Amino acid sequence: MDDIGYDVAIVGGGIAGFEAALTLKTLRRKFLWVGTKQFGDKILLAEHVSNFPSFSGTGRELCALLKKQAQAEELPFLKARIDGIYQSGEEYLLTVGEKTFRARTVILATGVETSGAVKGEREFLGRGVSYCAVCDGALYKGKTVAAVLSSADFKEEAEYLAGFAKKVYVFCKKGDLSFSKENIESLDDTPLEVFGTRRVEGLKTARGTIEADGVFFLKESVPPSSLVGGLETDKDGHVLVQRDMATNLKGLFAAGDVTGRPYQYAKAAGEGLVAAFSANAFLSLQDRENQENL
Ligand SMILES: Cc1cc2nc3c(=O)[nH]c(=O)nc-3n(C[C@H](O)[C@H](O)[C@H](O)COP(=O)(O)OP(=O)(O)OC[C@H]3O[C@@H](n4cnc5c(N)ncnc54)[C@H](O)[C@@H]3O)c2cc1C
Numbered sequence: 080m081d082d083i084g085y086d087v088a089i090v091g092g093g094i095a096g097f098e099a100a101l102t103l104k105t106l107r108r109k110f111l112w113v114g115t116k117q118f119g120d121k122i123l124l125a126e127h128v129s130n131f132p133s134f135s136g137t138g139r140e141l142c143a144l145l146k147k148q149a150q151a152e153e154l155p156f157l158k159a160r161i162d163g164i165y166q167s168g169e170e171y172l173l174t175v176g177e178k179t180f181r182a183r184t185v186i187l188a189t190g191v192e193t194s195g196a197v198k199g200e201r202e203f204l205g206r207g208v209s210y211c212a213v214c215d216g217a218l219y220k221g222k223t224v225a226a227v228l229s230s231a232d233f234k235e236e237a238e239y240l241a242g243f244a245k246k247v248y249v250f251c252k253k254g255d256l257s258f259s260k261e262n263i264e265s266l267d268d269t270p271l272e273v274f275g276t277r278r279v280e281g282l283k284t285a286r287g288t289i290e291a292d293g294v295f296f297l298k299e300s301v302p303p304s305s306l307v308g309g310l311e312t313d314k315d316g317h318v319l320v321q322r323d324m325a326t327n328l329k330g331l332f333a334a335g336d337v338t339g340r341p342y343q344y345a346k347a348a349g350e351g352l353v354a355a356f357s358a359n360a361f362l363s364l365q366d367r368e369n370q371e372n373l
Contacts, residue, residue, distance in 0.1 A: 084181040085111045087358045088173050090161050090306075091188030093119045094344050095335025097145060098351030099186045099358075100154050106359045111180055113157040113173075115232075115299040117149065118142050119190065122344075131344045141344075160299065162211040164307040166328065169365070176213045183365070184358040187307070187318060187326075187333040188351060191342065192300045197227070199273030200296060207279025207293045210301040212236035215293070219244045222292040225282045227270050229298035231256050236297050237263060248282075248289050270294075303337055313339065324354040330365075332357055 087103055089096045092114020100112040122145075125138030134141055149156065159175040164185060166172075173180045200208055209215040212226070216239055224244045226237045228251035241247045241260045249256065249265045256265050269285040273294050281290040304312050311319045311327040317339035324332045332354040335347035 084170065084183070085109050086182070086362055087111070087184045087186060087355070088113065088171065088180060088182035089186045089188060090114070090164070090173070091190060091335065091337070092117045092156065092158075093121070093188060093190050093335060093347065094145070095188035095190075095337075095347040095351035095354075096186070097149065097154075098348040099188060099334060099355040100156075101148075101152060102352050102355035103359070104152060104154065106355065108359060108362070111157060111173075111182060112154060113159055113161060113175070113180075115160045116158065117156050118145055119299075121190070128344065161306065162214055164331075166309075169330075171330065174214070184330040184332065184361055185307075186324075186351070186354045186358055187303060187331065187337055188335045188347075188354075189300055189303060189306070189337050191317075191336045192298075192302070197270050197273060197296070199275075200294075201302070203273050203275060203279050203294070204305060206277065207275060208273060209293060209295050210297070210305055212239045212295055212297060215295075216240045216243050219293050221245050223290065224248070224293040224295060225250065225270070225289055225291040226295045226297055227251075228256075229253065233297035234258075236295070240295060248291065250284075303333070307331065315339070322353075323357040323360075324350055325357060325361075330358075330361055 086108040087110040089099045089112045103110045122138045122142045128141050129135050161173050163174045164171055171182050171185045220243045222244055223246045225248045230253045237249050241263045247263045250270050270282050272283040279294055282294055302316050303318050304310050318326055318333040318337050320333050320338045324334050326333050334350035334354040336342045
């Protein structure tokens, strides 16, 4: 457990998270800004951005400007993927592998998945499908698992699984992957569907079928409802929010693409700002109430 407790934990390195971090800095709050990558990959893909105030150019150019501003403002950024967010009394615990961070409030700015889920992935979540090797790997001691990696960045997590499982089948289309552990087999194949009856029994692929007791989807972004238990979402998986970006969970706010369409920088940035002000107001109120109860 990290001994430092934060006022706010911002999860997501995109523009919504960035704007929340800038605002919390001006509000003099102690915050943790964490994401898989600062500003993410999406921004680099935009050919031409013409609807963001005071800017017209490529996504790459916009990203360079944002990075420059983050450096000038000396905004601390932790490059990591949050595996789980749990309520514990009046605070939240956020886990990254075996490390845990504490924060009084959370701003979820995790964007939306563009890659889409494999058939059966959501259906078997918690019944053999997992998004976190460190959280669930030990459940598969002596068993066979498949690990579907969105990039070679998740190599270590696949190796972690191999420390428990008898056999790990790895699927990874992006990046060069070679493993030294003999119980890992890297397959040049495409996963199509998780199958099973009560629990996962395997994975149908473009080339055949793999029998497996569990399937791990190791990717940058996981559905918000899997990240935070009890979080209310709409039928498309977007987090339901009020105008102040509050979710149904006390002290937990959401901003950006994760709350729904339009998926746009200006909307994401605006919501990041509102979420930061709302988290600040929540903390001030909580402090006043705690004072009165002394
Ligand atoms: C090709 C393309 C072109 C576009 N062009 C435009 C345009 O011209 N104008 C416009 O306004 N918008 C455009 N957009 C949309 C714009 O990119 C999004 O609206 C914007 O990036 C949303 O910002 P965000 O911060 O909400 O989410 P994101 O930018 O998606 O950032 C969220 C980040 O959080 C990370 N994350 C997710 N889960 C976790 C976790 N558990 N732990 C840590 N980090 C996590 C993700 O990996 C990601 O890096 C375009 C998008 C694409 C793909």
